[in-house]
Amino acid sequence: MPSSSSCTMLLLPPNPSFSPRNPLSSLHTTLRLSPLRTSTTRTFSSSSSSSSSSTRPLSISASSRALRALIFDCDGVILESEHLHRQAYNDAFSHFNVLCPSSPSQPLNWGSDFYDQLQNRIGGGKPKMRWYFKEHGWPSSSIFETPPVDDTDRAKLIDTLQDWKTERYKEIIKSGTVETRPGVLRLMDEAKASGKKLAVCSAATKSSVILCLENLIGTERFQSLDCFLAGDDVKEKKPDPSIYVTAAKNLDLSGGDCLVVEDSVIGLQAATRAGMPCVVTYTSSTANQDFKDAIAIYPDLSNVRLKDLESLLQNVVAAN
Known part of the structure; x- marks a missing residue:
């Protein structure tokens, strides 16, 4: 077993070039x-x-x-x-009714084009969510009825979402379709x-x-x-x-x-x-x-x- 501490399919056509309206533009990454x-x-x-x-x-x-x-x-x-992780995140946002200021009437849902760009620029699930909420506003949810304002509650929100997302991703992997x-x-x-x-x-x-x-x-x-x-x-x-x-x-x-x-x-x-x-x-x-x-x-x-x-x-x- 390794001495250290501690996942493929048919290719689709490449995604189109990034749009000038790319919501990730504030990352200042070219x-x-x-x-x-x-x-x-x-x-x-x-x-x-x-x-x-x-x-x-x-x-x-x-x-x-x-x-x-x-x-x-x-x-x-x-x-x-990538599409499996995106599905798991969106399932988590729906499960906890994550409502962002930019779309307060329905749970947050990351589209495929947006997620491709996001995951290619920011590594790790928690950093992805933390960046998104900083840029688009911290959400209300069934975890916190009102958007969290202090670092402790924000960390708890992200930890809870990531933990649920991870379990959902495991279910997808176990399905035998991957x-x-x-x-x-x-x-x-x-x-x-x-x-x-x-x-x-x-x-x-x-x-x-x-x-x-x-x-x-x-x-x-x-x-x-x-x-x-x-x-x-x-x-x-x-x-x-x-x-x-x-x-x-x-x-x-x-x-x-x-x-x-x-x-x-x-x-x-x-x-x-x-x-x-x-x-x-x-x-x-x-x-x-x-x-x-x-x-x-x-x-x-x-x-x-x-x-x-x-x-x-x-x-x-x-x-x-």
Whole structure:
């Protein structure tokens, strides 16, 4: 079992470019849009993304000549989960009759386009809700008849919503209708069979990630992971590199010995800021993001073998 503390489907056409009326505009985050791709490779530079974190990025050592660890994100990589999380949040808002000032006559409901942008820019469920309520007004609900005004009550509102949402998400995963994305299980098995270390690092709640992994990759694969980290295990969420820096330490490896598989710019930034090369397997909601710092970009992992990833990492080392 991992030494640390603590989830894929057919691709849809990419979402349209962000609208100028994007309700997330106040995030002051600009993502360069790029066309939908099949696959491509790029040279990785460990200094290409500067981190606002105090954590010092790991560097790729010139002596690192082989892939020693494969690290997977969960949501979006192991399974295409965005619509499942959105369903669970909207069910929670309905269950607790969450009424925001902008729409006081009906419970809050996050649309698919809005949620795609939200989840690609803010990691973690609680930060998502906290940002939304700060921007759109704190809601009334069956938890608090009037909108909470102090930090304690606001934290209680978010905690209650997140806990219920997590349980609802678990019910969806347990339904048996969710599958892993193409190629994931084969790559995991190839990595273990060749003696590579295998890890999963997810910003989601630990209990929900464990449920996803046990139901989707199976208990045996889950228990054979060399490292497993969830959002509960680090103070800062992606794009902060903490989760990947911690994984490298737990695996007793340098960042350059690891290869990360991510699906979004947030995850890509977290990996590169930790000094780890990263390949991207995008989803329908992340296909138009700018993955310029990825060493390879794939629509899915159907045709990607471990030997391909090993060659990529060797090329990275040679380029550095």
